[in-house]
Amino acid sequence: MRVIRTFNFRRNLWAVLPRAELPYTSSGYYECVAHIEAFNNRLRRLGVLLFIYVRPLTLLSMARWETRSKPEYWMVPKPLADVSIEQTAGRKFTFYGYQFEVPWTDVKQEKHLKSIELVYFSNDFFIRLHDPAQSVNQLKLLTRGGTDDEAGLKNNFGEEATRSNYALRSKILNLTPRDLQLSFSREKMVSSSILLMLKPMSTGTPKGRLYSFRTEWLRGFQQGDPTRDKTVTIEAFDSHDHEIELSIGRAMGATQDVTQSEVNRIIYSLRPTLEGQTE
Numbered sequence: 001m002r003v004i005r006t007f008n009f010r011r012n013l014w015a016v017l018p019r020a021e022l023p024y025t026s027s028g029y030y031e032c033v034a035h036i037e038a039f040n041n042r043l044r045r046l047g048v049l050l051f052i053y054v055r056p057l058t059l060l061s062m063a064r065w066e067t068r069s070k071p072e073y074w075m076v077p078k079p080l081a082d083v084s085i086e087q088t089a090g091r092k093f094t095f096y097g098y099q100f101e102v103p104w105t106d107v108k109q110e111k112h113l114k115s116i117e118l119v120y121f122s123n124d125f126f127i128r129l130h131d132p133a134q135s136v137n138q139l140k141l142l143t144r145g146g147t148d149d150e151a152g153l154k155n156n157f158g159e160e161a162t163r164s165n166y167a168l169r170s171k172i173l174n175l176t177p178r179d180l181q182l183s184f185s186r187e188k189m190v191s192s193s194i195l196l197m198l199k200p201m202s203t204g205t206p207k208g209r210l211y212s213f214r215t216e217w218l219r220g221f222q223q224g225d226p227t228r229d230k231t232v233t234i235e236a237f238d239s240h241d242h243e244i245e246l247s248i249g250r251a252m253g254a255t256q257d258v259t260q261s262e263v264n265r266i267i268y269s270l271r272p273t274l275e276g277q278t279e
Contacts, residue, residue: 072200073177077221079211080213082260084260086264088103090103095129096117123254128246132243138169139165157191165237165241166241172199177196218236218238219236220234223235225260
């Protein structure tokens with residue numbers, strides 16, 4: 001049976017290192033030992049760092065690889081350039097504690113579903129409003145474990161991004177693969193990678209761009225360009241951080257596109273009713 005003998009570092013130091021490189025003094029010997037042990041300590045620290053960072057690095061690398069060639073990850077909201085408002089005769093609607101105007105008057109059909117209001121017009125345009133009470137409160141969902149989850153969320157995603165649902169959505173929509181940096185802390189590597197991977201859930205796949213807007217009553221985002229997308233989606237947040245999702249589009253058979261000024265008529269008239277402002 002072969003016996004494997006353990007290596008005694010100090011006893012065999014002179015055997016493993018060239019003698020020409022070592023000073024022939026006892027002080028030189030101990031100095032050399034100290035340098036090598038310091039080097040070993042650095043290696044151990046590096047091993048600890050690799051253990052700590054390997055998963056965040058893997059997640060970040062995976063996120064960059066998965067998103068690098070997909071256009072939806074590179075789009076970020078730009079302020080609306082066209083803020084003109086269509087001034088033709090219109091009609092006012094009130095649903096779920098919010099009111100708004102549309103620049104069309106001839107209603108062909110209305111559908112009142114469980115949590116959706118649908119209105120079709122004779123020009124084959126339509127609007128669709130989701131019940132704000134059914135919207136997912138992302139911050140509440142992420143912190144349902146209580147104060148510990150809330151503290152962890154703020155630590156990972158940042159104080160500003162977790163201030164409101166609007167701030168969190170803004171953080172997600174403004175991230176791109178370019179923002180994933182190896183110089184980040186491990187917490188930021190993980191949080192940025194996760195938020196970027198969530199981006200398609202917030203944007204869908206519009207052919208046009210993403211836009212941001214702010215009105216007297218609301219702030220939010222417009223997904224899509226009405227000249228390029230059949231449906232444009234408005235995601236707005238009121239002063240109480242309630243989310244309102246409203247879509248404007250053209251149905252099958254429409255002979256013209258919705259214009260941005262028509263969309264703006266809806267955006268800039270959308271507001272809580274007097275009753276809704278107190279909720």
